[in-house]
Amino acid sequence: MAVHSITVKQILSRIRQVFPDVPETYVMNLINDALVEAGMYNSKVVHAKMSTAANQMWYDLKDAAKDSSNNVLEVNKIFRVYFMDNDGDYILIPRLIDKDLLLTDVSSESALQAPDSR
Amino acid sequence: MASSIKYPENSCRWFIEGDSFCLITNVDSEGDANTTARKNWKAIQEAVTDGILLYYYAEPNGVSSLSDVPDIDNSLHLALVDYVKKCLYMDSAGLAADPNASTVATNMSMLHKQKWDEAVKRFGMKKRDKTGGMRSILPHSLT
Numbered sequence: 001m002a003v004h005s006i007t008v009k010q011i012l013s014r015i016r017q018v019f020p021d022v023p024e025t026y027v028m029n030l031i032n033d034a035l036v037e038a039g040m041y042n043s044k045v046v047h048a049k050m051s052t053a054a055n056q057m058w059y060d061l062k063d064a065a066k067d068s069s070n071n072v073l074e075v076n077k078i079f080r081v082y083f084m085d086n087d088g089d090y091i092l093i094p095r096l097i098d099k100d101l102l103l104t105d106v107s108s109e110s111a112l113q114a115p116d117s118r
Numbered sequence: 119m120a121s122s123i124k125y126p127e128n129s130c131r132w133f134i135e136g137d138s139f140c141l142i143t144n145v146d147s148e149g150d151a152n153t154t155a156r157k158n159w160k161a162i163q164e165a166v167t168d169g170i171l172l173y174y175y176a177e178p179n180g181v182s183s184l185s186d187v188p189d190i191d192n193s194l195h196l197a198l199v200d201y202v203k204k205c206l207y208m209d210s211a212g213l214a215a216d217p218n219a220s221t222v223a224t225n226m227s228m229l230h231k232q233k234w235d236e237a238v239k240r241f242g243m244k245k246r247d248k249t250g251g252m253r254s255i256l257p258h259s260l261t
Contacts, residue, residue, distance in 0.1 A: 034201035046176035057161035080173035083126035
């Protein structure tokens with residue numbers, strides 16, 4: 001247990017030193033607003049696994065999206081992605097910055113260099 | 119089940135578009151390079167259970183009862199008090215009939231807003247960084 005962490009009741013008691021009549025439901029709503037805002041920053045780092053589907057390019061990250069264990073993801077900002085290789089190890093994969101360059105080619109196929117085969 | 123991709127760092131890319139995560143690869147379901155250069159990067163062509171591992175900032179769990187402890191580091195708990203006071207002072211500024219009382223409440227609201235911003239936005243990451251010790255840089259070899 002942390003050295004000192006405070007409960008909602010303790011937060012409420014501190015608030016009521018100045019605002020004695022404030023309803024606890026309203027304070028709880030404000031605390032939840034604050035938690036949403038704090039979640040935008042480095043306050044809770046989580047890792048989750050997702051399964052891929054054949055020929056599926058897009059995967060949902062909405063608030064209700066779930067990982068492969070059916071847990072709600074609640075993603076705010078993804079900063080690192082790994083992909084499982086043929087040995088079952090997770091390897092860091094790069095984020096594509098200039099996605100338009102690769103996905104919308106109007107010239108012929110011969111205008112592109114195929115990557116080296118391994 | 120492992121994938122058939124031998125070098126994901128070369129064969130896979132990801133990006134975010136709105137609320138969607140996109141994964142593309144330049145190999146087929148056998149792990150061989152796509153032969154059509156123009157459509158080299160495509161959706162992954164195999165189903166891989168637990169194939170993607172994401173690291174991300176997640177939303178803290180909300181509170182619903184008085185006994186709940188906020189789901190963030192305890193160094194931020196006092197900042198929650200500032201956030202709530204910021205809002206309540208702004209409410210009272212709006213309700214005050216006396217302009218002087220309204221001004222005082224607005225100033226108090228700004229004070230708590232500054233404390234909240236400082237705790238969470240400006241110095242939050244630095245204060246709660248779990249990395250300790252000296253910072254050292256490994257230089258590139260010049261030979």
